Amino acid sequence: MDIDWQLFSDSLWPIVRGGLLGTIPLALASFTIGLAIALVMALMRLSANRFVSFLARAYISVIRGTPLLVQLFVIFYGLPTLGVTLSPWPSAIIAFSLNVGGYAAEVIRAAILSVPKGQWEAGYTIGMSRLTTLRRLILPQAARVSVPPLSNTFISLVKDTSLASLILVTELFRKAMEITAYSYEFLLIYVEAALVYWVFCLVLSAGQTRLERRLDRYVAH
Amino acid sequence: MSPTDSAGQGPALLTASNLQKSFGDHQVLKSIDLQIGKGQVLALIGPSGSGKTTVLRCLNGLEIPDGGSVCFDTGPSVEFTAGTTQKQAQVLRTRSAMVFQNYNLFPHMTVLENVIEGPIQVQRRKRSEAVAEATALLARVGLEQKHDQYPHQLSGGQQQRVGIVRALALKPSLLLFDEPTSALDPELVGDVLKVIKELADEGWTMMLVTHELAFAREVADEVVFMDEGVVIERGHPEVVLRNPQNERTKQFVHRLLNPF
Numbered sequence: 001m002d003i004d005w006q007l008f009s010d011s012l013w014p015i016v017r018g019g020l021l022g023t024i025p026l027a028l029a030s031f032t033i034g035l036a037i038a039l040v041m042a043l044m045r046l047s048a049n050r051f052v053s054f055l056a057r058a059y060i061s062v063i064r065g066t067p068l069l070v071q072l073f074v075i076f077y078g079l080p081t082l083g084v085t086l087s088p089w090p091s092a093i094i095a096f097s098l099n100v101g102g103y104a105a106e107v108i109r110a111a112i113l114s115v116p117k118g119q120w121e122a123g124y125t126i127g128m129s130r131l132t133t134l135r136r137l138i139l140p141q142a143a144r145v146s147v148p149p150l151s152n153t154f155i156s157l158v159k160d161t162s163l164a165s166l167i168l169v170t171e172l173f174r175k176a177m178e179i180t181a182y183s184y185e186f187l188l189i190y191v192e193a194a195l196v197y198w199v200f201c202l203v204l205s206a207g208q209t210r211l212e213r214r215l216d217r218y219v220a221h
Numbered sequence: 222m223s224p225t226d227s228a229g230q231g232p233a234l235l236t237a238s239n240l241q242k243s244f245g246d247h248q249v250l251k252s253i254d255l256q257i258g259k260g261q262v263l264a265l266i267g268p269s270g271s272g273k274t275t276v277l278r279c280l281n282g283l284e285i286p287d288g289g290s291v292c293f294d295t296g297p298s299v300e301f302t303a304g305t306t307q308k309q310a311q312v313l314r315t316r317s318a319m320v321f322q323n324y325n326l327f328p329h330m331t332v333l334e335n336v337i338e339g340p341i342q343v344q345r346r347k348r349s350e351a352v353a354e355a356t357a358l359l360a361r362v363g364l365e366q367k368h369d370q371y372p373h374q375l376s377g378g379q380q381q382r383v384g385i386v387r388a389l390a391l392k393p394s395l396l397l398f399d400e401p402t403s404a405l406d407p408e409l410v411g412d413v414l415k416v417i418k419e420l421a422d423e424g425w426t427m428m429l430v431t432h433e434l435a436f437a438r439e440v441a442d443e444v445v446f447m448d449e450g451v452v453i454e455r456g457h458p459e460v461v462l463r464n465p466q467n468e469r470t471k472q473f474v475h476r477l478l479n480p481f
Contacts, residue, residue: 121283122325126339126391127314130307136342140329 022171034100041105063102282310318388378409
């Protein structure tokens with residue numbers, strides 16, 4: 001089998017560009033919004049109010065119990081039936097954010113629970129409200145615990161954004177598909193796309209290690 | 222003798238009346254009355270499970286009693302009922318500050334940040350002012366070199382001294398110590414007790430739960446012995462600890478002074 005190196009090198013930039021302009025912004029935006037949803041869901045889940053806790057539980061259950069691709073299709077192809085027509089980008093961001101929200105909620109909830117009860121009491125006893133204690137004392141400590149699992153969520157998300165190609169978002173994998181459409185070099189181009197994803201994820205893993213080290217300052221070794 | 226005989230001179234800083242608390246079926250506090258005068262040091266002693274830590278936590282609103290009241294001389298005062306919320310109880314923390322057995326320092330903050338957190342975040346004081354005061358307080362307990370260290374880099378004794386400074390920085394009227402030396406290695410206990418003794422000599426009003434009877438005898442103006450949720454005996458330390466009247470107090474003191 002001959003490898004068409006010329007095609008490989010000609011395709012590299014378009015694919016990487018699709019990653020930089022599509023995959024990465026899509027992942028970053030969805031992760032940021034998703035984390036905000038997750039934090040709210042985690043707190044609702046921890047609420048003493050049973051109804052509030054139930055709502056969060058139901059949300060998490062639906063998100064985790066249905067395929068991401070189906071969620072994406074419901075939003076992009078399904079909602080127009082109800083008169084809600086969204087373009088590819090907003091649809092993708094909404095679907096991925098909701099998805100991250102469901103998965104990260106459980107991570108954040110566990111991280112909050114891992115902070116010793118004495119930290120809450122210490123916050124209260126210096127006069128802090130519940131909210132201030134959460135913001136100043138509990139979440140910073142929970143953040144340290146949740147970096148490894150949330151990094152996993154983020155790396156999964158980066159790869160999952162390839163599904164957005166199916167609702168016409170121009171991202172890394174969509175670019176690769178377009179190239180195969182005229183070159184018919186499926187193996188070469190898809191392996192190339194895989195390599196680019198892999199490099200992206202390597203960079204992210206390195207970032208995770210650095211972040212963990214930075215947050216490690218106050219942890220005894 | 223009547224309970225108020227040794228309750229210090231002058232008006233009471235804090236009066237707790239008829240405090241009751243149950244956890245499930247277990248009644249931990251059965252009508253506790255306590256008074257502490259300005260500048261007084263009160264030591265709460267008793268076997269574990271006697272409710273002494275719960276009393277302290279009720280005074281700070283960390284535990285909500287089922288009934289009774291806690292009143293400071295110039296306010297706030299809280300009447301507890303079954304429906305009392307954390308929010309209603311938290312006003313008590315404007316007058317008292319707590320030192321925990323396990324220090325409960327904030328591990329993600331430096332020593333200095335631990336101390337100024339309350340003054341800045343809660344009392345909204347100027348940062349420069351809070352830092353200056355914290356610096357002076359840390360120097361007083363011999364930790365002037367440790368400002369920028371994190372809690373895990375300190376010994377237990379040093380951590381507890383930071384815990385004490387964190388409480389002092391709030392300028393409370395009443396300091397509550399919950400077994401402040403129980404988690405410490407024996408050779409570190411002295412450093413912490415020395416600091417507490419100095420605070421007592423300076424006139425701070427303090428209530429401490431402790432197993433250090435010798436220390437209680439030295440610093441306390443009044444000793445309260447509790448068992449099974451009731452106050453069994455109270456009075457001057459020389460009386461309660463040297464010559465207890467009640468049989469249970471006698472047994473307890475004897476056991477602590479002669480462990481073998």
